Amino acid sequence: MNLNEMMAQMNQEMTQMNQEMADPNKFSDKPKYEKDKRIYRIGKDKDGNGSAKIRFLPSLNVDKNKLITFISVKKHLPQIKDGDKKRFIDVTCPKIADKNAECPICDYTWEKYNELKEVDINKAKWYPRTFASKDKYYTNILVIDDKNEPENNGKVFILEFGAQLFKLIGAAMNPSEEEQQEKGLSPFNAWDVQKGRDFRLKLISGKHTVNGFATWEESFFAVESTSVIEDVKELQELLEKSYCLDEFVDPSKFLTVDQLQEKLDYVLGKGNKSKPSKPDETTSKETQQETLETEMKKEEPKKDVSVSTESEDTSINDFFSQFD
Numbered sequence: 001m002n003l004n005e006m007m008a009q010m011n012q013e014m015t016q017m018n019q020e021m022a023d024p025n026k027f028s029d030k031p032k033y034e035k036d037k038r039i040y041r042i043g044k045d046k047d048g049n050g051s052a053k054i055r056f057l058p059s060l061n062v063d064k065n066k067l068i069t070f071i072s073v074k075k076h077l078p079q080i081k082d083g084d085k086k087r088f089i090d091v092t093c094p095k096i097a098d099k100n101a102e103c104p105i106c107d108y109t110w111e112k113y114n115e116l117k118e119v120d121i122n123k124a125k126w127y128p129r130t131f132a133s134k135d136k137y138y139t140n141i142l143v144i145d146d147k148n149e150p151e152n153n154g155k156v157f158i159l160e161f162g163a164q165l166f167k168l169i170g171a172a173m174n175p176s177e178e179e180q181q182e183k184g185l186s187p188f189n190a191w192d193v194q195k196g197r198d199f200r201l202k203l204i205s206g207k208h209t210v211n212g213f214a215t216w217e218e219s220f221f222a223v224e225s226t227s228v229i230e231d232v233k234e235l236q237e238l239l240e241k242s243y244c245l246d247e248f249v250d251p252s253k254f255l256t257v258d259q260l261q262e263k264l265d266y267v268l269g270k271g272n273k274s275k276p277s278k279p280d281e282t283t284s285k286e287t288q289q290e291t292l293e294t295e296m297k298k299e300e301p302k303k304d305v306s307v308s309t310e311s312e313d314t315s316i317n318d319f320f321s322q323f324d
Contacts, residue, residue, distance in 0.1 A: 043148025048205030
């Protein structure tokens with residue numbers, strides 16, 4: 001290699017090094033997240049508010065022999081303030097597949113709760129509220145009209161939502177006897193592609209709420225039922241566009257114990273990778289989880305959201321009949 005070639009190689013290496021040094025995340029322990037383009041993110045206006053008309057869609061399971069309305073997942077979503085910064089993680093708890101599975105985040109939560117409950121029960125409860133797994137739900141949707149992101153209109157996405165929307169949807173689909181008698185409300189299936197109802201998804205920014213947190217509580221269903229398909233062909237096309245939700249509960253997709261520990265260390269601001277001490281082995285992991293879930297437990301609506309197959313169109317009925 002002559003001098004010119006050596007200088008050219010050196011310049012190339014220096015350029016690459018400068019690019020790496022300029023990367024603010026290069027030497028950071030902050031986990032890097034890539035946005036899942038399948039997940040719907042409502043368009044927002046300048047004030048952070050969003051409004052979109054959507055329709056809930058059923059989807060096929062991985063074997064394409066069963067219709068799925070939604071799936072629920074337990075996720076750890078702790079967010080810790082560190083001065084002006086926040087550390088946040090979003091990981092699936094492996095206990096959704098096996099209650100005896102090892103989860104460093106659950107172990108840490110139980111350890112801290114158990115350590116403080118006799119000293120300061122209010123402080124002890126902060127740990128399950130912050131670190132214990134919470135319910136997240138996934139379903140397919142058709143975006144009909146997104147006011148702030150019109151390019152999303154007509155596309156199928158996965159909607160990720162929490163307990164607030166889940167309770168709102170369940171309550172609307174299963175009105176009480178008083179609501180049926182006094183308000184004229186009637187039960188319906190939001191995932192029925194023929195007789196379901198459009199849903200107005202409304203996000204109110206924390207700037208406009210009393211507690212400073214964003215809310216979906218102003219979301220609502222349309223009064224009238226409508227169909228989003230005209231025939232079997234359109235139904236098949238919608239199902240082909242929808243996403244299989246099985247991967248969200250597939251254990252092979254879960255993080256390993258070491259990866260979960262790394263996530264926990266990050267959110268706690270730890271520089272080392274040492275695991276927190278194990279809780280008392282005389283108390284089973286299943287009992288520990290049940291204790292934490294008791295602290296977190298809130299009333300939920302009935303999950304009566306099976307896909308309706310009643311229809312005046314016998315050809316569509318025949319199509320649905322092939323699924324369990």
